[in-house]
Amino acid sequence: MEQGASMGSDPCTPCYTSNRDPRDYRNLIVLTLDAARDAVRRYVSSSNCCCRPRAEEPVIERVTQMPIYRYRLETFTETRHVEKICKPYTGQRIDAPDGNPQAEIWDIDVYTPKMFHEESKKFPLPGSGEVKMCPKCGGRGRSKCSGCGGSGQFRCRCSSVSRQKSRNKRCPSCSGSHRKRCSKCSGRGRRICISCKGEGRLLYSQQLVVKWKTLRSEVVSNVSEQGLSLPLILLQKVTGETMLMDDDVTVHPIAGFTDPPEISGTSERLIQDHRNVCGPSCHILRQRQTVEMIPIAHVQYGYRGRSLSCHVYGRERRVFAKRRLRNLSFSCSVL
Ligand SMILES: [Zn+2]
Ligand SMILES: [Zn+2]
Ligand SMILES: [Zn+2]
Numbered sequence: 111m112e113q114g115a116s117m118g119s120d121p122c123t124p125c126y127t128s129n130r131d132p133r134d135y136r137n138l139i140v141l142t143l144d145a146a147r148d149a150v151r152r153y154v155s156s157s158n159c160c161c162r163p164r165a166e167e168p169v170i171e172r173v174t175q176m177p178i179y180r181y182r183l184e185t186f187t188e189t190r191h192v193e194k195i196c197k198p199y200t201g202q203r204i205d206a207p208d209g210n211p212q213a214e215i216w217d218i219d220v221y222t223p224k225m226f227h228e229e230s231k232k233f234p235l236p237g238s239g240e241v242k243m244c245p246k247c248g249g250r251g252r253s254k255c256s257g258c259g260g261s262g263q264f265r266c267r268c269s270s271v272s273r274q275k276s277r278n279k280r281c282p283s284c285s286g287s288h289r290k291r292c293s294k295c296s297g298r299g300r301r302i303c304i305s306c307k308g309e310g311r312l313l314y315s316q317q318l319v320v321k322w323k324t325l326r327s328e329v330v331s332n333v334s335e336q337g338l339s340l341p342l343i344l345l346q347k348v349t350g351e352t353m354l355m356d357d358d359v360t361v362h363p364i365a366g367f368t369d370p371p372e373i374s375g376t377s378e379r380l381i382q383d384h385r386n387v388c389g390p391s392c393h394i395l396r397q398r399q400t401v402e403m404i405p406i407a408h409v410q411y412g413y414r415g416r417s418l419s420c421h422v423y424g425r426e427r428r429v430f431a432k433r434r435l436r437n438l439s440f441s442c443s444v445l
Pocket of ligand 2: 266267268269281282283284285286287288289
């Protein structure tokens with residue numbers, strides 16, 4: 111377990127929704143000989159070399175239990191900020207400023223989201239609307255065409271060709287006029303203003319942007335003591351037996367957890383870390399902490415005359431071997 115951290119608050123005993131004596135789980139997590147054999151058999155058959163259509167049975171020699179504990183803290187947060195927006199004004203009714211100071215953003219009622227479900231929503235702020243003339247087109251709704259500079263036409267390429275050549279052959283593109291109509295503005299010289307979409311006026315307003323996110327942290331224990339050679343990243347993909355689950359508006363550091371004892375310190379440190387990460391622009395809506403025991407066993411087995419080993423881990427009984435079976439050379443005498 112990583113180092114713990116001390117905190118000023120008094121940890122109190124929380125109301126856990128699932129809290130069984132850890133000893134109950136000892137029996138659940140034991141990888142029986144049959145389970146070990148099944149897992150290794152699956153692994154061996156998926157790694158068989160091509161010259162052996164029928165696999166030999168692996169013989170389990172020794173199963174060493176080495177369970178680890180995983181503490182996980184999830185904090186569901188809400189952040190808010192105000193964003194200015196502007197769109198063409200099409201005559202719609204607006205919430206004009208009423209002279210009252212705007213409400214604090216945390217006093218505005220928004221709907222309650224589904225807990226631990228990440229999303230983002232925008233809500234118009236009442237009383238923030240203001241209509242102004244479009245600065246880009248000066249309220250005309252149209253602006254000078256950038257393609258032709260406002261003339262509605264431009265010089266044809268033929269005008270740069272030598273006079274001799276143009277006299278001999280009439281340019282098919284401009285019929286000899288040396289001018290071409292601008293296709294961007296259809297020869298009008300002006301185009302609909304892209305800012306106000308031709309309305310001439312813009313509606314400036316503010317909206318409240320609310321984001322819901324989940325902070326997740328997890329720590330596994332017992333690893334260094336056991337000299338576990340299983341890459342820890344693999345454990346993220348498996349589940350364990352839940353020993354404790356505490357789900358509340360805010361959770362308190364776990365107290366009185368004796369097996370393993372480091373869980374309490376880890377819980378205290380991560381809860382404080384999540385509070386620090388949150389800061390004033392972020393509110394905690396819900397927290398959930400879990401302690402899981404992940405079953406892991408080191409299995410030694412005999413296969414095709416060699417003594418091999420692997421780890422079987424998680425409730426899913428996945429297999430990890432440092433030396434992959436398919437990379438080992440066996441004598442393939444039978445074809
Ligand atoms: Zn043009
Ligand atoms: Zn031309
Ligand atoms: Zn405009």
